[in-house]
Amino acid sequence: MSAGMRICVYCASSETIDPSFRALASEVGTRLAAAGHALVSGGGRVGMMGDVARAARAGGAHTTGVIPAHLVDLEVADTEADELVVVDTMRERKRVMDESSDAFLALPGGLGTFEELFEVWTSRSLDMHRKPVVVLDPDGFFDPLWAYLDGLRVQGFVRQAGLDAVRRTTTVEDALAALSP
Secondary structure, eight states: OOTTOEEEEEOOOOSSSOHHHHHHHHHHHHHHHHTTOEEEEOOBOSHHHHHHHHHHHHTTOOEEEEEEHHHHHTTOBOTTSSEEEEESSHHHHHHHHHHTOSEEEEOSOOHHHHHHHHHHHHHHHTTSOOOOEEEEOTTSTTHHHHHHHHHHHHTTSSOHHHHTTSEEESSHHHHHHHTOO
16 A cells, blocks of 8 residues: 555444544554555544544654544544545535545444445545545444345345445455555
8 A cells, every 4th residue: 555645434423322432533543644645534533433542643653633623522523633625515524524525434433424334435436536434343343234235235226336335344354455545
């Protein structure tokens, strides 16, 4: 993988999840930094989002957070980010994150994570960009999603090429390798 990539990481901002997910986020941040990459995130300091950013910074990576003003007001902004971009809407947040990134990595998360993943994955499947889209799933968190999507493929609602527009990985090492264009 080429050094100096800007990697956008989508993940949970929940504080009530199993600690193993938070450890995964920290490992990803540490490994991104060690590989010489910068982090682009949703700009929150809570949950996995905060963990990946803190670990990346601790390893010397430049971190850019993109957060809607509404969330800043709720005091969840990662004010220690090297660059904190405050935008008006969630749509603008995604646009700025997309334009600021060379590749996308999704970790376990909730509604926001899935929404961000599906948008960047869909645009990749429609050849609107050629940036890598990778899902890191070391413990089967995404298995119900893969089963559902395969059922949609069988029924003709999803093309295999669309499913192939995302790389599925189970280790941090494989995820980082898959981020290379």
